[in-house]
Amino acid sequence: MLFAKQFAPGNTFEVYFKLFACCLPVRGAQRSVVCDLQRASYDYIPNALQSILEQDHLLSVGEVLNKYPTQHADTILGYFDFLVEKEYGFYTQQPELFPKMSLAYNHPKLITNAILDIGAQSKYNVLRAIALIELTGCEHLQVRSFVALTEGFFQELDQQIKTSRFRSIEIITKHSPGLSEDFCRLLLQQNPRISQIIVHSAPDEKQEFIYNEVSQCLIHARAPIDSEAHCGYIHPALFSIHLSTFTEAQQFNSCLNRKIAVDQFGNVKNCPSHAASYGAVDDQASLLPIAQQKRFQEIWGVSKDQINVCQDCEFRYICTDCRAYVEAGPLSKPAKCTYDPYAAAWQQPQTTMANQSRLVPA
Ligand code: SF4
Ligand code: SF4
Structure with a gap:
């Protein structure tokens, strides 16, 4: 011994x-x-x-x-x-x-992460909405499009974010013959802020990983992402085992804390799948007054220790949460989690969530 x-x-x-x-x-x-x-x-x-x-x-x-x-x-x-x-x-x-480490969490930014959805019905000014999100101090942005984004849109976005304060931007777009792999690869190489481009609804012959560098990748996913409902999956591949997320999860919600979202219709929300809207993004001069509202911040404090079943789960400080798709009631377990902590078993075969990615990178 x-x-x-x-x-x-x-x-x-x-x-x-x-x-x-x-x-x-x-x-x-x-x-x-x-x-x-x-x-x-x-x-x-x-x-x-x-x-x-x-x-x-x-x-x-x-x-x-x-x-x-x-x-x-x-x-x-x-x-x-x-x-x-x-x-x-x-x-x-x-x-x-060798004292214990403090598990206190704080962050200087009111908003740390955001989701912006684009759909066939979207009529709001997307680039202006991204500029408003940036002005909140947000570090990590996910642009999730259910329709194909054009190379022209990517070029405009690239120009806007090149000198922005975003630390990472993840772009999800539908496959289209008009968006070439070479264009996406070049965009990633020229703009290190873009951490991932995920092209969903990709044809079978497309290779899954096209470009896979240390902090950037271009992925083809076969599954379509045609609405905000493609979210909220809980899977070990998506666990976040890091000091910032672990300490944040002690007191705060591991998905919605300090998040702001714009749904495909241009409504400002906590999450695109939530019903509650805080107004049209086109009508706002700034998103800070919304983010400062007590009602908007209420969900931020719902930690895993308050959620039924999750409070007994050993993964509660490293797994993500979902407060949109839940089993029953506001404090129930995420509906898309198949883990049973009382049996220590995942109830269904685990599948690769190629269309799901972490908003806050490692
Ligand atoms: S609450 Fe659920 S649906 Fe909303 S952003 Fe988080 S994981 Fe996605
Ligand atoms: S039971 Fe809750 S804490 Fe455990 S893996 Fe599922 S969602 Fe995460």
Whole structure:
């Protein structure tokens, strides 16, 4: 055993096991996970180990072993060794040097992310709406079009966002012979703010990944995205295991916090699929008065710890949420999640959500 190799049996009261500050255990109904926010990964651990890590983190290894029946000593040391071998934790004789990390979340921007939808019926001024979104300080924008966007539109958008304050822009558009792969590739190369172009409704012969660089990609998806209902999927491939999203999810909604949306009819909303509208975007001189409204911000504070079923799920701080498509009632689980934390199982075969992407990139 690793522990036995490093420390004499008499020293157990001077040695402590500590998790690295960026490795945080989260308890679920059946099992727990330890999330490594630095390496964006997680591992399953038993709930018994989560209890030791949470409740006994101030105790030395010897005190932990004394607390539980003798026959569990090897198992507990095996758990600690497992975490050391996987580089989630370490043994130390100076535990006071390794305080826990604060999980407080704050952000200087009132709006951090936005969705703007374009459909066949859209009559609002899209480029003006994007300019208004930018003026809120928004960092991440998704432009989601249910119809084919022309190369002319892309060129106008490119000019507008080149000197903008957006950090990333994801563009979803319908396939059209008028939008060439070479054009999209060049656009990505010339404008590093564009993180993804997803071309949906693509014909079968199209290759899925056309351009796949570290922070940019061009994707063909076979599935059509013909309405705002193509949203809200929960899938492990979409988990976000990062300090900012993990801390945000402690207190805030993991989809709608600090989000603003313009639906395909030009209505300003929390989410394009919500019924509540805060006015036509064309009528606004600024979106800030809407974003500052108490009623608009109410949904921002609905964290996973308040949502039925999710509050017992070990993935609650790393999975996304959906407050538009829910099982029943405002505090119920997202309808498109098939995970059952009480059985620790996904209820249907998991499929690749090629048409779903994270709005806030890693
Ligand atoms: S609340 Fe649901 S439908 Fe609305 S943006 Fe979030 S995931 Fe999409
Ligand atoms: S049950 Fe809730 S927290 Fe768990 S994976 Fe589904 S949506 Fe996420």
